[in-house]
Amino acid sequence: MTSIEGDGELAVVRIGADRLDAAVTPAFKSALDEQLPAETRQVILDASGVGFVDSTGLGAIVGLMKRLPEGGTLVVASAQQPLRRLLQVTGLDGLFQQFDNVEEARAALGR
Amino acid sequence: MAADDRSTVIDADLEQIRSLASFVRDRAIAAGLSDEALADLELAVVEAANNIVLHGYAGDRGSIRATAGLTENEFMVELSDDAIALPDPVFGDDPLPALTAESGRGLAIIAACVDRVAYRREGGRNYLTLFKAR
Numbered sequence: 001m002t003s004i005e006g007d008g009e010l011a012v013v014r015i016g017a018d019r020l021d022a023a024v025t026p027a028f029k030s031a032l033d034e035q036l037p038a039e040t041r042q043v044i045l046d047a048s049g050v051g052f053v054d055s056t057g058l059g060a061i062v063g064l065m066k067r068l069p070e071g072g073t074l075v076v077a078s079a080q081q082p083l084r085r086l087l088q089v090t091g092l093d094g095l096f097q098q099f100d101n102v103e104e105a106r107a108a109l110g111r
Numbered sequence: 112m113a114a115d116d117r118s119t120v121i122d123a124d125l126e127q128i129r130s131l132a133s134f135v136r137d138r139a140i141a142a143g144l145s146d147e148a149l150a151d152l153e154l155a156v157v158e159a160a161n162n163i164v165l166h167g168y169a170g171d172r173g174s175i176r177a178t179a180g181l182t183e184n185e186f187m188v189e190l191s192d193d194a195i196a197l198p199d200p201v202f203g204d205d206p207l208p209a210l211t212a213e214s215g216r217g218l219a220i221i222a223a224c225v226d227r228v229a230y231r232r233e234g235g236r237n238y239l240t241l242f243k244a245r
Contacts (some may be wrong), residue, residue, distance in 0.1 A: 022161045023125040052132075054157050055220055059213035066211060082150050089154075089223045095210050 167194025
């Protein structure tokens with residue numbers, strides 16, 4: 001189950017599925033709708049548990065970025081190789097900064 | 112249509128694409144595909160299956176048959192279904208959409224992840240074959 005820990009303007013969104021695919025993405029999006037704090041400006045997407053992402057899941061990640069206010073940031077932490085490859089193939093590796101783990105992402109965001 | 116050890120059949124249901132992917136992955140591992148080729152192939156197969164369910168059957172009941180195996184130096188996965196015909200050609204220019212698009216990347220991903228694609232329609236049935244070198 002996706003978990004979202006909000007700390008003021010920073011939220012760590014841990015994807016709770018091992019496969020973020022077309023079947024699972026609606027639940028992921030619902031979790032964001034229900035749990036993402038309204039004041040969120042920065043998101044660390046913790047992908048440590050995700051072994052597979054398809055374009056539907058990727059679309060939800062892009063959608064999450066787009067719901068942040070202007071100047072907001074979404075970064076990806078702990079992406080496994082399949083997600084890294086998908087980001088590369090789609091050119092989104094230039095849009096989402098990636099970190100090896102959540103702690104490094106927090107440090108980079110000054111949190 | 113009975114499945115055999117080279118084929119599997121799933122309902123045209125997004126929830127079942129995972130099992131289709133698992134079948135292809137097992138066959139590809141047995142054929143000796145590299146980890147990188149395996150990951151690319153799985154992604155392409157899932158994107159193609161998503162398209163069959165979402166755009167081909169578009170809510171209608173149906174099934175998808177996957178046949179997978181090694182042919183000379185290529186690993187092939189054939190997806191067949193009774194849904195509406197694919198556009199001809201299957202792949203046009205298919206550039207990636209804008210970075211901020213939330214959909215529309217499926218065909219471009221398939222094209223980037225496999226070495227070649229073949230499509231035919233025969234007897235009211237689609238046959239989409241993806242080829243990946245080991």
